[in-house]
Amino acid sequence: DTEVTQTPKHLVMGMTNKKSLKCEQHMGHRAMYWYKQKAKKPPELMFVYSYEKLSINESVPSRFSPECPNSSLLNLHLHALQPEDSALYLCASSQGRGSYEQYFGPGTRLTVT
Amino acid sequence: GENVEQHPSTLSVQEGDSAVIKCTYSDSASNYFPWYKQELGKRPQLIIDIRSNVGEKKDQRIAVTLNKTAKHFSLHITETQPEDSAVYFCAASTTGSGTYKYIFGTGTRLKVLA
Numbered sequence: 386d387t388e389v390t391q392t393p394k395h396l397v398m399g400m401t402n403k404k405s406l407k408c409e410q411h412m413g414h415r416a417m418y419w420y421k422q423k424a425k426k427p428p429e430l431m432f433v434y435s436y437e438k439l440s441i442n443e444s445v446p447s448r449f450s451p452e453c454p455n456s457s458l459l460n461l462h463l464h465a466l467q468p469e470d471s472a473l474y475l476c477a478s479s480q481g482r483g484s485y486e487q488y489f490g491p492g493t494r495l496t497v498t
Numbered sequence: 499g500e501n502v503e504q505h506p507s508t509l510s511v512q513e514g515d516s517a518v519i520k521c522t523y524s525d526s527a528s529n530y531f532p533w534y535k536q537e538l539g540k541r542p543q544l545i546i547d548i549r550s551n552v553g554e555k556k557d558q559r560i561a562v563t564l565n566k567t568a569k570h571f572s573l574h575i576t577e578t579q580p581e582d583s584a585v586y587f588c589a590a591s592t593t594g595s596g597t598y599k600y601i602f603g604t605g606t607r608l609k610v611l612a
Contacts, residue, residue: 418600427587427602429541441598450562475541483593484530484549489541 389490391476396466397496400466400470404492408459416482417459420475428475434459435482466497478485500525502590504603510534511578512611519606521588522570525599530591531564534602538582545586546573578610 398404399477408417416435420428432451433441438449448470450462459476473492479485503522511517521531532547546553548562555562556600559578564571575582588603 425605427605429602430600433598482598484591486532486544486547489543491541 389478389488390452390475391474391490391493393493394491395494395496397498398463398466400468402466403462403464405463406461406474406476408461408477408478409457410490411457412424412478412487412488413456414478415456415461415487416441416479416485417453418477418479418487419449419459419461420477420489422473422475424472431459433482448482454494463495466495468497471495500528500589500590500592500599500601502601502603504588504606506606507604508607508609510609510611513580515575515578517573517575517578517582517608517610519573519586519588519608520570521572521603522568523590523601524569525590525601526569526593527594527597528569528590528592528599530593531562532589532591533560533562533573534587534589535584536587536605542587566571575608578608580610580612582607583610 392407417448419431422428431445436452437453448465452460475492476490479487503605534542535545536542559576561574586606592599
């Protein structure tokens with residue numbers, strides 16, 4: 386299995402809702418990432434997990450809360466989001482946190498109303 | 499902060515012609531340079547990458563060159579085909595003790611005209 390899967394594909398939520406995005410990989414990768422991608426822009430790194438521990442947080446607001454329950458799963462918990470948080474959220478994984486190819490999931494398109 | 503500049507932002511070529519996309523990075527500690535292709539509505543996918551100890555790498559119609567002194571690297575696509583039409587992103591990655599950066603360029607929308 387060489388795919389990264391993400392659920393849901395689309396999510397619409399109000400500013401007072403709490404929701405979670407899920408990501409899964411079964412390639413034995415030990416690094417997993419969350420990116421945010423706005424339309425016609427490059428992906429922006431949000432969080433990096435290495436061996437299930439959060440190693441990088443790119444100054445992301447606390448309304449985004451990542452979680453890595455095990456080596457195959459990565460969650461992103463969302464609470465009290467703003468309309469400007471609407472974007473495509475991409476999960477990726479790689480062999481390690483070093484100079485490796487990142488395999489991206491198809492993304493979750495999030496709309497905050 | 500560190501950034502990666504990418505040019506051009508759009509590029510149109512005739513089928514069969516070559517396409518060249520250039521990126522310049524600012525962090526001299528960057529040591530890994532991947533190129534991703536993102537088709538409309540799809541995920542980014544790696545097409546080629548190069549590490550800082552190599553000057554050039556080729557894979558069939560695709561090649562990447564790296565000039566560490568000038569801090570720039572380029573993607574070359576020869577014999578372009580309509581299915582090469584997509585957005586291409588370069589990236590520069592820096593890994594060290596306690597450091598990790600993976601910065602994408604601004605993207606190039608390539609259109610291959612049949």
